[in-house]
Amino acid sequence: MTGHGTYTSLPPVKILWINPIGLSGYDQPMADLIAQIKEPRTTVELVSLAMDTTPDNLEYRTFEALVVRETVELARHAAKNDFDGVVIGCFYDPALLEAREISGDAVVIAPCEASLQVMTRLCNRFSVIVGQDFWIDQMTQRVHEYGLGRKLASMRSIRCPVSQMQKDPASTKRRITEAARDAIEEDGAEAIVLGCTIEFGLFQELQTSLGVPVIDPVFASFKACEFSAGLKKAYGWKPSRIGSCQPPSEADIERFALFTRTPPIGNRVVLKSVN
Numbered sequence: 001m002t003g004h005g006t007y008t009s010l011p012p013v014k015i016l017w018i019n020p021i022g023l024s025g026y027d028q029p030m031a032d033l034i035a036q037i038k039e040p041r042t043t044v045e046l047v048s049l050a051m052d053t054t055p056d057n058l059e060y061r062t063f064e065a066l067v068v069r070e071t072v073e074l075a076r077h078a079a080k081n082d083f084d085g086v087v088i089g090c091f092y093d094p095a096l097l098e099a100r101e102i103s104g105d106a107v108v109i110a111p112c113e114a115s116l117q118v119m120t121r122l123c124n125r126f127s128v129i130v131g132q133d134f135w136i137d138q139m140t141q142r143v144h145e146y147g148l149g150r151k152l153a154s155m156r157s158i159r160c161p162v163s164q165m166q167k168d169p170a171s172t173k174r175r176i177t178e179a180a181r182d183a184i185e186e187d188g189a190e191a192i193v194l195g196c197t198i199e200f201g202l203f204q205e206l207q208t209s210l211g212v213p214v215i216d217p218v219f220a221s222f223k224a225c226e227f228s229a230g231l232k233k234a235y236g237w238k239p240s241r242i243g244s245c246q247p248p249s250e251a252d253i254e255r256f257a258l259f260t261r262t263p264p265i266g267n268r269v270v271l272k273s274v275n
Contacts, residue, residue: 010230012041012273013084016106017222018074019046020067020090022054024267026198029166030089031269033200034222040274042226045083047074050266057162059132064094070264071095072102077263079104085229087111087221091196093142101247105238109225111217112139115193116148118220122213123190125153127183129176130195131165133157139195154187155195156180165198173202180210191215 017034019027031046038044049070055063071088072095078086079102086108088096093110100108119126130139136155143152158175165172176199183189191213194203203216231237241247253259 010227011233012039012043013226013229013233014043014082015045015085015087015222015225015229016074016078016083017044017046017087017089018071019048020058020071020088020094021056022049022051022067022266023056024048025056026166027267027269030197030200030218031271033218035271037219037222038271039226042271043273044271046269046271047265048267049074050264058090058092058094059135059162061138064090064092068095068098072098073259073261073264075099075103075106075108076259077265078106084232085109085225087225089197089218089221091115091217092138100239101245103239104247105232107225107228107232107239109221109228111197111221112142112195113146114221114224115215115217116143116146117224118215119191119193119213120148120151123151125151125188126191126193127154127156127180127187127189128152128193128195129179129183129199130155130157131160131162133159135195153189154183156183156187162196162198165196169201172199173205176202177206177209180206180214184210184212193217197221 027046027048034044058064075086083106086103086106088094088110091111093112096110128139130136139155143149156179158179160175180192193215194217197217200216200218203214207214
């Protein structure tokens with residue numbers, strides 16, 4: 001064939017991972033995990049938010065709403081600072097569409113959508129393991145928004161708040177195992193999606209013991225972003241900016257004096273590329 005370049009590998013990319021709360025406690029553990037799975041030539045900046053007051057989780061819609069402005073501002077920051085991709089690191093996918101609208105050429109990925117996209121290639125019916133019962137309504141709504149309601153076998157709760165998940169990993173793993181077995185045996189689930197990014201570090205043992213695919217949303221979203229960012233650089237597959245994907249005009253942004261404050265970055269961890 002003529003008229004086509006030869007590509008041996010995707011080019012190096014620069015990714016912004018947003019920890020969408022104003023506390024830095026999860027930053028280094030998440031960075032340590034990402035360092036193990038990123039491609040050598042990928043650069044990652046992992047940031048948490050600079051906020052006057054902040055919850056330590058986004059379990060409630062109220063808490064989620066409080067971080068929308070900062071998330072949108074960081075998507076704009078990514079657009080203006082040569083980032084190829086952005087990950088919003090919460091399974092609720094907070095402000096995903098808003099961030100995508102203003103991210104320029106940077107692709108924006110979020111854990112729930114990315115995990116479900118992986119799952120669709122592996123099974124016909126899946127269950128999501130969530131932290132608490134009251135998450136189920138919003139999580140179910142999100143699955144339906146992504147067009148996968150007919151594949152949802154169940155939502156199973158481990159009745160554990162986000163703040164406790166990493167304090168006792170053994171207990172968290174036991175609770176997830178029990179909920180996942182019930183989902184498989186009683187609900188007909190053929191794969192399991194971990195419904196919180198703070199359930200990280202457990203999927204491989206769970207997958208071995210359960211005998212079905214177990215999707216970790218940190219792995220799924222980061223690798224999806226890394227791959228999509230590479231496709232953008234290699235083939236020009238960047239976000240559309242017409243029709244429903246049209247962002248506010250630069251004239252309006254200037255007229256309303258938007259994005260004039262310093263980007264709301266609290267803590268930052270940088271993972272450099274290795275040539």
